[in-house]
Amino acid sequence: RANIFLESRAYIRHSLGTLFDLNPLEIPIIANPGEPPELPQEMGNLSFSHCSDAMILAWHEKKIGIDIERMDRNFNYQELAKKYFFKPNNKMKLSKATVLNQWCALEAAIKWDHGKLAKDIKEWQYFANENKLFHKKKKLHLSFNQINFQKWTISLAYKEKSCFMNNLICSSKTI
Numbered sequence: 001r002a003n004i005f006l007e008s009r010a011y012i013r014h015s016l017g018t019l020f021d022l023n024p025l026e027i028p029i030i031a032n033p034g035e036p037p038e039l040p041q042e043m044g045n046l047s048f049s050h051c052s053d054a055m056i057l058a059w060h061e062k063k064i065g066i067d068i069e070r071m072d073r074n075f076n077y078q079e080l081a082k083k084y085f086f087k088p089n090n091k092m093k094l095s096k097a098t099v100l101n102q103w104c105a106l107e108a109a110i111k112w113d114h115g116k117l118a119k120d121i122k123e124w125q126y127f128a129n130e131n132k133l134f135h136k137k138k139k140l141h142l143s144f145n146q147i148n149f150q151k152w153t154i155s156l157a158y159k160e161k162s163c164f165m166n167n168l169i170c171s172s173k174t175i
Contacts, residue, residue, distance in 0.1 A: 005033055008055055012037060012048060015057050036114055045113050054152055065112030065142075065157040067104045071097070072151060084121050102126045103155055105144045108157035109133045110141060133157060 009031045010024075020043070031037040039046060046067040048057040051073075058066040077099040085102055106124045110117055113135065125134045133142040139163035144157045 004050070008048065008050060010038070012046070012057055012148050013054055016059065019059060024075070036111060045084040047108075048109070049107070051152070056154060058156060060158075062158065062160060063112060065108040065110070066124065066154065067107035067111065068152050068154050069100055069104045069107075070151055071100065071153050073100065087127070097153075098128075101155070102128070104155040105133060105146060105157065108144060108155040109135070109142050112159075113138075113140065133139055 007159060008108055009029070012029060012031070013024035013027045016027045016029070016039075017021075020027070028040055028043070029037050030039075037046060037048065041104055044059055044061045045063045046057060046059045047064050047067045048055065049066050050056070051068055051070050053070070054068055056066055056068045069146050077096045080103065081094050081099045085099065105126055106121060107117065109124055112118070119143050120135070123136050123137065123138070127134070131146075132146050133144055134140070135142075142157045146153065146155045148154075
């Protein structure tokens with residue numbers, strides 16, 4: 001885990017060094033273990049995620065959350081859906097892709113909110129057709145975009161009403 005932590009922070013510094021035209025070691029990132037990395041307010045916002053073979057970093061002027069998951073991830077999607085997402089009388093047809101996309105979007109929202117997965121997962125509601133997320137306790141509304149890229153699904157969560165995918169800088173590194 002220590003190597004993954006150090007390697008991910010090095011990739012973040014390298015990407016932001018390119019973005020800001022600075023030496024990566026000069027990037028004033030606050031990156032403590034178990035907490036999301038932060039930049040000084042005037043340098044914008046970042047979020048990152050990794051899975052078994054990829055890492056993705058998103059930077060934007062406004063607050064953003066990102067998550068990446070492998071589409072072939074092996075997990076019991078029916079149990080996960082039953083535990084966190086669907087009521088027993090729900091007639092919605094479950095598929096692994098549906099559950100994985102929902103999980104990915106909710107993780108992006110939790111990262112946007114700097115929350116904790118175990119505490120917040122049941123508070124978020126997912127509205128796929130509207131690309132909206134809602135935190136019940138905080139009455140927080142977010143938008144999200146989801147893309148499938150090669151063998152990954154990627155979700156971005158953000159507060160703005162319009163999609164800003166065109167002005168988003170993402171860096172991806174296969175590990």
